[in-house]
Amino acid sequence: MKVAIISVSKKGRDLALELKEKLDNDSTIIKTDVFHKDVKHNFPILFEEYDSIIAIMASGILIRTIAPLIESKVTDPAILNIDDNANFVISTLSGHLGGANRLTHKVAQLLDATPVITTSTDVNRKLGIDVLAKDLYLSIDDTKEILYFNKGILEGKNISFVMNSEKNFDYLIKYLNENTLEMDVSINYSSEVKYDEIHVQMDSHRLILKEKDVVVGIGCRRGKECEKIFEGLKISINELNIHESRINFLSSAEIKKDEKGILELSKKLDVPVYFVELDKLRLFESNDIQKSEFVKSKFGIYGVSEPSALITAGFDSELIYKKTSYDGVTIAVAVSKAK
Structure with a gap:
């Protein structure tokens, strides 16, 4: 993950430099760059060049600045919002596919701050299908179906994972065992499913998850x-x-x-x-x-x-x-x- 940290005050800049030093020691963070002020000029560039943006500023400034830039949960970067005193780290945009929720927990722990997550599946301790895809490096064939699946998971509907038995999917079984909590999950096998695909079914709806290399x-x-x-x-x-x-x-x-x-x-x-x-x-x-x-x-x-x-x-x-x-x-x- 490539991270940009942007601040507007001197106190915020000091916090940004402190956070950069901590993130640079994390091997899953590929690079961290710090920006200061000139928010309207910097944000369009950061949206294009970074996987995540950590904004140390008032939420009003952040929301007004990013509003014209937001396009899709599939492509928008993860955005976190932190106050100058590092009391709260708020997952603001792209919590699941963008990884903002996971990064929020990481940053909050580094700063001894309170993480703030508002996505329904997370606050109800349910596993979102887009979270699973993000964590396991799987692409989703039809992202418009994510809402239906996550709503069904919240309602307690059965979700079925169908795979080819010739392929080793231990990673998926292990992940589901550790993360499904009280969800109604079933595992099935079919020779009709392609080797590198996982078919996810709920009611008459289906998603195809495909392995990235x-x-x-x-x-x-x-x-x-x-x-x-x-x-x-x-x-x-x-x-x-x-x-x-x-x-x-x-x-x-x-x-x-x-x-x-x-x-x-x-x-x-x-x-x-x-x-x-x-x-x-x-x-x-x-x-x-x-x-x-x-x-x-x-x-x-x-x-x-x-x-x-x-x-x-x-x-x-x-x-x-x-x-x-x-x-x-x-x-x-x-x-x-x-x-």
């Missing part, structure tokens, strides 16, 4: 054992709250194609591994990746885990976990755009 990029010292690499991977995906069965691909640089630890991990997870050519890594450009002069001096490329993950995930993919080191192992995670 989750790619784990790996860099490591020569001879690093499989278990050591796996330890770093497990820490990373635990911070993302995803199960190992949700991983679609592993990726690294072609200089690692004989690395026994990575090859063994691919077999252990039953996930294919792609080794990206050095020429592709040299030519790859992204403002989101961290550049290492040490790696550049040794291999002629600025990094392994982040660019490998992004290249393997495909055009317009995005980092969801920035390069993080674990005793000689670096892990980054990217997700593809909706198929």
Whole structure:
């Protein structure tokens, strides 16, 4: 997640800098930039370039500024509102698909503030279908149906998940067991459902959830054992709250194609591994990746885990976990755009 923090007062700016320092230590936050004043000029730019905007200002200023910019719950960024004294962190826009509710809880904990969430499913301790899709990196074929499904969940209707039995959906089963609370959920299997799809049914309505590709990029010292690499991977995906069965691909640089630890991990997870050519890594450009002069001096490329993950995930993919080191192992995670 790429986060912009914007403030209008000196006290708000001090809070913004404090929050940036805390968020920069979170591997799931890809970058955090701070803006001050010039709200009308900055907001249209922030809407286009950031996944979330944290506005430290009066709610009236925020609402009047974003009103002309709002388009859709599918595309609008997450927006949080914080007062200068950091008493409250309010999820203001795109609570589910944009991730504002989850970020609100994270920021409130960092600032020892009170999180304010108003979405019906959350306050009634129900799981929204759009929350499930967001958390598990699934696209939704018809977002207009979200309202019907979430209303039905609130009313206690049965919701059925139908999958292909040949595919490992442990990640979904685990997620539902941990998050459905008192919801009426059933699991069914059908060979007619495509391998990478989950069909969700309620009454005569149906949604199709489709997996985006989750790619784990790996860099490591020569001879690093499989278990050591796996330890770093497990820490990373635990911070993302995803199960190992949700991983679609592993990726690294072609200089690692004989690395026994990575090859063994691919077999252990039953996930294919792609080794990206050095020429592709040299030519790859992204403002989101961290550049290492040490790696550049040794291999002629600025990094392994982040660019490998992004290249393997495909055009317009995005980092969801920035390069993080674990005793000689670096892990980054990217997700593809909706198929």
